[in-house]
Amino acid sequence: MARLGVFDLSVRYGKVPALMDVSLHLDEGERLFVAGPNGAGKSSLLKAISGAVPTTHGRIEMDGELLSGRAPENIARLGLSMVPEGREIFGTLSVEENLRVGTGIRRDYQAIAEDMQEIYQSFPVLHERRHTSAGDLSGGQQQMLAIGRALMTNPKLLMVDEPSLGLAPNIVDQVYDTLIALQKARGLTLLIVEQSSVRAARVGGRMVVLRGGKVVATGDAGEFAESDLLNEAYFGQSKAPSGAETHR
Numbered sequence: 001m002a003r004l005g006v007f008d009l010s011v012r013y014g015k016v017p018a019l020m021d022v023s024l025h026l027d028e029g030e031r032l033f034v035a036g037p038n039g040a041g042k043s044s045l046l047k048a049i050s051g052a053v054p055t056t057h058g059r060i061e062m063d064g065e066l067l068s069g070r071a072p073e074n075i076a077r078l079g080l081s082m083v084p085e086g087r088e089i090f091g092t093l094s095v096e097e098n099l100r101v102g103t104g105i106r107r108d109y110q111a112i113a114e115d116m117q118e119i120y121q122s123f124p125v126l127h128e129r130r131h132t133s134a135g136d137l138s139g140g141q142q143q144m145l146a147i148g149r150a151l152m153t154n155p156k157l158l159m160v161d162e163p164s165l166g167l168a169p170n171i172v173d174q175v176y177d178t179l180i181a182l183q184k185a186r187g188l189t190l191l192i193v194e195q196s197s198v199r200a201a202r203v204g205g206r207m208v209v210l211r212g213g214k215v216v217a218t219g220d221a222g223e224f225a226e227s228d229l230l231n232e233a234y235f236g237q238s239k240a241p242s243g244a245e246t247h248r
């Protein structure tokens with residue numbers, strides 16, 4: 001399990017600001033959803049935490065260790081892994097080859113084989129199709145593969161960027177069932193980008209809403225689904241929330 005702290009984080013691409021003074025935290029074993037419209041900075045937040053894009057201001061800590069300024073592979077070695085938006089599967093490689101991609105940073109070669117077996121136990125369909133080209137898998141299976149690949153670095157904290165993207169609702173159910181089961185079994189801390197507040201409420205957890213690179217609301221995912229709070233956060237209308245807290 002891992003604790004994550006993000007303090008006054010800013011990210012810009014040249015002159016384009018993507019995140020401005022974003023702060024959030026995750027306790028050990030907790031689940032946090034990040035919601036917000038397209039271009040809000042959700043992916044930039046995950047990329048900054050994993051070291052894939054540089055931060056211009058602020059700091060990121062996991063279990064008291066400073067992550068900001070470290071190379072992505074060093075951050076991964078500390079126990080943080082990300083499932084990128086759009087999954088980024090290597091379509092011409094086999095399922096098993098895709099699972100091995102993430103293990104380049106590891107030195108414990110024997111444990112890698114054991115972890116592969118564990119992942120095949122969690123995802124029997126990946127075992128069945130281990131020699132198939134990943135490009136021939138269904139969208140749901142590719143999402144499972146992307147999650148399995150992220151787990152091959154044995155993370156304590158897993159970040160998943162829009163796992164629902166392009167999947168039918170019943171497949172999304174399966175993906176979330178798997179994520180929750182993995183969280184329980186491995187004691188994972190989970191940070192999930194999810195557009196649907198209804199989905200987030202059903203799965204349960206805390207939620208942070210980003211808009212224009214800023215945190216505009218935080219609260220329990222259930223409260224967002226029940227109230228107009230998410231609409232207010234998305235569109236910037238001001239109305240006092242009942243349970244959750246908005247920031248302007």
Ligand SMILES: Nc1ncnc2c1ncn2[C@@H]1O[C@H](COP(=O)(O)OP(=O)(O)O)[C@@H](O)[C@H]1O
Binds near residue numbers: 018043044045
């Ligand atoms: N590689 C990039 N170069 C320039 N601008 C980018 C890049 N990636 C994202 N942006 C911009 O940063 C902002 C946040 O994008 P992103 O983090 O992808 O948002 P989200 O994931 O919430 O849709 C947007 O204005 C987007 O156009």
Ligand SMILES: [Mg+2]
Binds near residue numbers: 042043044085
């Ligand atoms: Mg995104």
